[in-house]
Amino acid sequence: MAYVPIADRGQEMSHPHSWVTKYVWSQDHKVIAIQYSITAIAVGVVAMVLSGLMRLQLGFPDTFSFIDPNQYYQFVTMHGMIMVIYLLTALFLGGFGNYLIPLMCGARDMVFPYMNMLSYWVYLLSVLILMASFFVPGGPTGAGWTLYPPQAIAQGTPGIGAGILLMLISLGVFIVAFTMGGLNYVTTVLQARTHGMTLMRMPLSVWGIFTATVLGLLAFPALLVSAIMMTLDNLIGTSFFMPAMVSMGELNEHEGGSPVLFQHLFWFFGHPEVYIVALPAFGIVSDLISTHARKNIFGYRMMVWAIVGIGALSFIVWAHHMYVSGMNPYFGFFFATTTLIIAVPTAIKVYNWVLTLWRGNLQLNVPMLFAIGFIFTFTHGGLTGLFLGNVVVDLPLSDTYFVVGHFHMVMGVSPVLVLFGAIYHWFPKITGKMFSETLGKWHFWLTLLGTYSIYLPMHYLGFLGVPRRYFAFDGTDFIPASAEAANVSITVAALIVAATQILFFINVIYSLFYGKKADPNPWGATTLEWQTPQNPPEHGNWGDELPRVYRWAYDYSVPGAKQDFIPQNVPPEAVEKAE
Amino acid sequence: MSESSAGNDITLEQGLSGIVEDWAQEKQTFHVPWGKAMMWIFLLSDTFIFSCFLVAYMKVRASIVAGWPNTSEVFALTLFGHHIPLILIAIMTFVLITSSGTMALAVNYGYRRDRSKTVLLMAATALLGASFVGMQAFEWTKLIVDEGVRPWGNPMGAAQFGSFFFMITGFHGLHVSAGVIYLSIVAFKVWRGDYEQSGNYEIVEIAGLYWHFVDLVWVFIFAFFYLW
Numbered sequence: 001m002a003y004v005p006i007a008d009r010g011q012e013m014s015h016p017h018s019w020v021t022k023y024v025w026s027q028d029h030k031v032i033a034i035q036y037s038i039t040a041i042a043v044g045v046v047a048m049v050l051s052g053l054m055r056l057q058l059g060f061p062d063t064f065s066f067i068d069p070n071q072y073y074q075f076v077t078m079h080g081m082i083m084v085i086y087l088l089t090a091l092f093l094g095g096f097g098n099y100l101i102p103l104m105c106g107a108r109d110m111v112f113p114y115m116n117m118l119s120y121w122v123y124l125l126s127v128l129i130l131m132a133s134f135f136v137p138g139g140p141t142g143a144g145w146t147l148y149p150p151q152a153i154a155q156g157t158p159g160i161g162a163g164i165l166l167m168l169i170s171l172g173v174f175i176v177a178f179t180m181g182g183l184n185y186v187t188t189v190l191q192a193r194t195h196g197m198t199l200m201r202m203p204l205s206v207w208g209i210f211t212a213t214v215l216g217l218l219a220f221p222a223l224l225v226s227a228i229m230m231t232l233d234n235l236i237g238t239s240f241f242m243p244a245m246v247s248m249g250e251l252n253e254h255e256g257g258s259p260v261l262f263q264h265l266f267w268f269f270g271h272p273e274v275y276i277v278a279l280p281a282f283g284i285v286s287d288l289i290s291t292h293a294r295k296n297i298f299g300y301r302m303m304v305w306a307i308v309g310i311g312a313l314s315f316i317v318w319a320h321h322m323y324v325s326g327m328n329p330y331f332g333f334f335f336a337t338t339t340l341i342i343a344v345p346t347a348i349k350v351y352n353w354v355l356t357l358w359r360g361n362l363q364l365n366v367p368m369l370f371a372i373g374f375i376f377t378f379t380h381g382g383l384t385g386l387f388l389g390n391v392v393v394d395l396p397l398s399d400t401y402f403v404v405g406h407f408h409m410v411m412g413v414s415p416v417l418v419l420f421g422a423i424y425h426w427f428p429k430i431t432g433k434m435f436s437e438t439l440g441k442w443h444f445w446l447t448l449l450g451t452y453s454i455y456l457p458m459h460y461l462g463f464l465g466v467p468r469r470y471f472a473f474d475g476t477d478f479i480p481a482s483a484e485a486a487n488v489s490i491t492v493a494a495l496i497v498a499a500t501q502i503l504f505f506i507n508v509i510y511s512l513f514y515g516k517k518a519d520p521n522p523w524g525a526t527t528l529e530w531q532t533p534q535n536p537p538e539h540g541n542w543g544d545e546l547p548r549v550y551r552w553a554y555d556y557s558v559p560g561a562k563q564d565f566i567p568q569n570v571p572p573e574a575v576e577k578a579e
Numbered sequence: 580m581s582e583s584s585a586g587n588d589i590t591l592e593q594g595l596s597g598i599v600e601d602w603a604q605e606k607q608t609f610h611v612p613w614g615k616a617m618m619w620i621f622l623l624s625d626t627f628i629f630s631c632f633l634v635a636y637m638k639v640r641a642s643i644v645a646g647w648p649n650t651s652e653v654f655a656l657t658l659f660g661h662h663i664p665l666i667l668i669a670i671m672t673f674v675l676i677t678s679s680g681t682m683a684l685a686v687n688y689g690y691r692r693d694r695s696k697t698v699l700l701m702a703a704t705a706l707l708g709a710s711f712v713g714m715q716a717f718e719w720t721k722l723i724v725d726e727g728v729r730p731w732g733n734p735m736g737a738a739q740f741g742s743f744f745f746m747i748t749g750f751h752g753l754h755v756s757a758g759v760i761y762l763s764i765v766a767f768k769v770w771r772g773d774y775e776q777s778g779n780y781e782i783v784e785i786a787g788l789y790w791h792f793v794d795l796v797w798v799f800i801f802a803f804f805y806l807w
Binding site (some may be wrong): 060111112179182183184186190191192193195196197198199200217218220221222224225226228229232236237238239252255256257258261264267325351383 | 603613616617631633639732737739
């Protein structure tokens with residue numbers, strides 16, 4: 001049977017007409033992407049404010065009467081959970097996944113647009129449930145973002161009533177939303193690509209988002225199961241995770257539960273989650289670097305295999321988060337080994353980015369600056385990860401600020417830099433307007449240098465043995481005065497970085513209304529989303545005819561061609577020869 | 580299938596690169612409709628949910644200090660004066676496996692566009708599924724009312740016995756109930772002739788995939804919870 005591309009089978013598209021169906025109950029992947037992004041960024045701002053409050057307490061203890069220890073722990077918990085799940089996961093997959101997958105694969109939309117729409121609204125519901133926990137009696141949970149039992153639901157932890165319950169319910173609802181969206185992304189990439197778009201011609205952004213979504217579909221079940229079990233422990237008094245113990249002078253009513261079981265389930269989700277956030281960042285940054293270096297990505301096939309390999313390995317390293325929980329030394333050996341093996345494909349990626357930059361025609365515009373900044377912060381965070389992957393090094397460092405510095409470098413700053421770079425890169429496509437380069441550059445330099453002045457000193461604090469999670473450091477005589485000075489400087493830097501983000505919002509909002517009209521392909525990029533008939537693309541993306549793909553996504557500076565890029569949909573005979 | 584015997588001298592390396600080449604062709608990765616591909620991926624994800632439940636149960640079961648109740652005693656019924664261990668569970672399992680058979684037949688008749696037989700067999704499947712849930716309700720009632728088993732404790736031994744029992748069978752029961760509703764809706768639409776225009780009865784097979792999955796999960800629950 002001859003191959004009939006499924007995207008070509010004449011399915012009538014009914015275009016929405018009213019404002020509500022176009023922009024609110026929209027089934028268009030581009031509108032859903034923007035809805036996802038706005039919600040994620042809004043909730044991210046909340047988390048950023050929380051981190052500012054935490055830093056105020058750490059930098060200037062005994063100064064702010066409105067932050068008490070309970071609130072501090074609530075800020076820590078909510079900051080972590082919001083940033084990791086409700087901002088990064090949602091923005092990379094719900095936002096960029098939704099926007100880029102159909103456009104880059106040459107599809108008209110996701111395969112099941114209605115389910116895609118539901119995915120957003122269920123996500124919004126989960127965010128609202130989470131935000132509601134700020135307003136219930138007792139406030140949000142203060143269990144730490146990992147929600148370890150027994151303290152997550154034991155007497156004495158802030159928010160053990162409604163707070164923890166709303167957190168667990170919100171996570172469950174988020175997983176439902178993610179599953180509906182994720183099934184769509186995976187099926188679209190596998191089944192709905194246009195003519196000629198083979199898997200090995202896909203841009204790395206799509207590869208990263210696709211692999212991350214597969215990871216999500218296989219990792220979130222563990223979080224769902226642990227959330228269900230903890231909810232039952234909390235609500236009806238089962239003892240899955242809760243051992244018999246005395247807390248606040250009272251014997252609790254549980255018996256025989258296993259707290260370590262929760263840690264295993266949580267980190268079986270938690271470690272792939274790191275790569276759910278990192279792999280889309282890897283993919284997107286590859287495209288940014290290649291486009292703005294005017295050079296094909298170095299080692300495309302290896303980049304693809306590295307993404308897939310990292311994704312597969314991420315499922316067998318989870319217990320390196322649990323060295324301090326205690327385990328059989330052979331297990332520690334196993335998990336340390338697998339953890340260090342992940343460094344191999346990751347290093348391949350970093351080398352390939354650098355080799356793509358090597359002797360490229362670098363365009364140091366805003367997206368490129370963010371992409372290069374990412375290489376620095378990611379290498380930095382990755383190297384400290386090698387320290388922590390070893391059991392003997394991890395044990396003394398695990399409960400110190402070294403971990404905070406490592407984690408924020410590799411999973412906080414790095415993906416966020418990519419997100420900013422990606423927003424600047426695709427802003428002309430999404431809005432049809434250009435942003436201000438000057439403001440963008442200020443935003444970049446202040447953010448990059450600011451985050452370095454936040455997180456580099458944290459490694460030093462870690463070596464001094466400053467414990468993380470502490471509200472105040474009274475009575476810890478081994479901590480020298482220099483640590484306090486470092487804490488003050490970190491706080492000042494954090495506040496400056498937080499304030500810097502206002503530049504970003506001003507830039508986006510101002511450019512949206514008053515920016516000058518953007519060229520349909522301002523960067524000279526090859527991928528399909530820049531070749532749409534309208535800018536920004538309309539519902540259905542491609543007008544009457546689907547694009548046909550003749551080449552991979554990285555034909556930059558091809559020798560003998562007139563232009564320094566050849567879009568994917570240009571047939572070989574149509575390439576203009578250089579004189 | 581004469582080709583497969585000729586393919587014996589293909590090395591593993593050639594086979595692997597063949598798979599990669601095949602997947603990297605200019606086509607859909609899997610030669611199935613979108614809905615079916617999505618159902619397969621969903622079931623893979625759902626497999627991980629049930630695996631997490633079962634692995635958590637095994638971990639607790641293996642390390643628990645308090646004694647685990649003897650399941651063949653707990654789930655025994657006295658029928659006609661005979662004390663038979665696990666009899667209800669055996670009947671439930673039989674019913675559910677039978678429903679997989681009727682479902683497979685429904686898929687077959689769907690592709691033959693024999694609407695009345697398809698509807699009949701799907702209704703039978705849903706009915707068997709509903710009776711499974713009914714027997715589960717009976718089992719739960721007996722445990723809760725007669726034997727005093729609660730999610731947080733029971734007179735027979737480790738508290739986690741009840742916790743895992745109600746959680747895992749409850750989660751599976753929800754899947755069966757959802758499946759009964761799903762099958763009823765699809766059966767109704769087949770009866771109404773919704774798919775006559777396109778002549779495409781893949782939806783019956785997609786519903787069938789879900790149903791077989793729920794049955795398969797039950798086999799694992801049966802083996803690990805009741806027989807262990």
